[in-house]
Amino acid sequence: MTIQPPAPDRRWPVRRQDRTPLRLDRRRIYIVPSRAGMGWAALLATMFFGALNYMNNAALLLTCELATSMALTMVLSFRNLYWLELQSVSCRQAVAGEPAMLQVQLASSGRRRHRLQLDAGLQPSAWFGLAANLRPEPISLPVRFPSRGWHALPPLQLRTRWPLGLFTAWARLRLTEKILVWPAAEPAGPPLPMQAQHLQPSLPQHRPTHSPDMLRKYRPGDPPTHIAWKLLARSGEWHAKTSPASHPPDQLALHWSLTEGLPHEARIARLAHWLHQARQSGLAYSLELPTLNLPAGRDDRHYASCMNALACLP
Known part of the structure; x- marks a missing residue:
């Protein structure tokens, strides 16, 4: 994954931007009654006025105890998020239009957490709990980016209704980091071009001395x-x-000019398809773009460099 911090935003007003690592303090946590909490409050109000009307001290005492319990659940819901630490957010390499996994690392800061819910926008949410002194596994959230290039990470929303579901406490985090999304390869694209160059062998091969009868x-x-x-x-x-003549070419040169005649994004998708094919075939390949030339290579780092170059094309 390639992450880049964005340039500072000079507009006013500016939304709060969050950087990892961070802790959820009281200024970041919001709490409101849920539907169950609103119904519970209406029931307590009915009980209170009924007890006053009939001068029933036992009913008044019960109403006050239930109201106290409701206030305590509000405090517990708030403390379930308070001082929770967001340590890091990472993402496996994302491809435009394909699902990717966002890895979120949280820490409980010495307190056990119950029934937490984490989601990234409209994506499916994850339910989890955190032990007091154990390092938890990263939480995986599916995300999807529609196009290639630099994209801001989606805002994260952390919620809880523990313990009784009467209140909803949540915190919304807008991260400043950006992720570089690779272009999608052309589906059912053509095979590798024939402009393969026989250069020096990039892999050691057994080349025996051929006898006259081959x-x-x-x-x-x-x-x-x-x-x-x-x-x-x-x-x-x-x-x-x-x-x-049975030996395959040792090195392949991929040029931007090989995709001439296609639309701009289609040319990028065609090169991404060829890069994937060359990687699967084990050939060493080079990439020539209008703004960058990459020498031949075949390892994963070279493939990532080529895809990053395609993703950053204007």
């Missing part, structure tokens, strides 16, 4: 169709047929 000594793993059966029957020696 035979070499047998190596374990050679397919039976390549074995020289007639020579084996005459001499008893194992040989395999070979041809120098």
Whole structure:
């Protein structure tokens, strides 16, 4: 994942921006009665006025005890979020239009937490609890980005209705970090272009000295169709047929000009498709773009560099 902090926003007014790590203090936590809490409050009000009307001290005492219990649940709901620590937010590499997983690391700060709910916008939420002194596993949230390029992380909303569901306490976090989203590869794209360059071999290969009849000594793993059966029957020696033209190209050059005639985003999708094919085939490949030239490589870091370059194209 590539994350970049955004430039400061000079507009007024400015929404509060949050940076990790952070702790939820009293200024970040909001609490309101739920529907059950509103119904409970209406019931207590009815009981209170009924007890006053009939001068029933026992009913008044019961009403006051229930009201006290309701106030205590409000405090417990607030404390279930208070001083909760958001340690980090990360994301596995996201591709435009495809689901990605947002990894959120929380810590309980020495207190046990019950029935917490975390979501990122309109995505499905996660329910979890946190132990007092144990480091919990990261919480996974599915996210989706519609297009390539830099995107702000979706706002996180943390809620709880513990213990009785009479109050909803929540905190909304707007993170300043941004994530670089890779372009989606062209579906059912064409095979790799034929402009492959035979340069120096990028992988050590066994290149035997070929005899005039294009035979070499047998190596374990050679397919039976390549074995020289007639020579084996005459001499008893194992040989395999070979041809120098059967070796695949060692290095592939991918140019921006190879996608000429397509729309801009379609050209990027075509190159992303070829990069994926070259990675799967094990070839070393280079990438030439209007703004950047990347030398040949074949490892995961080189693939990520090429995809990052495509994602950052204007």
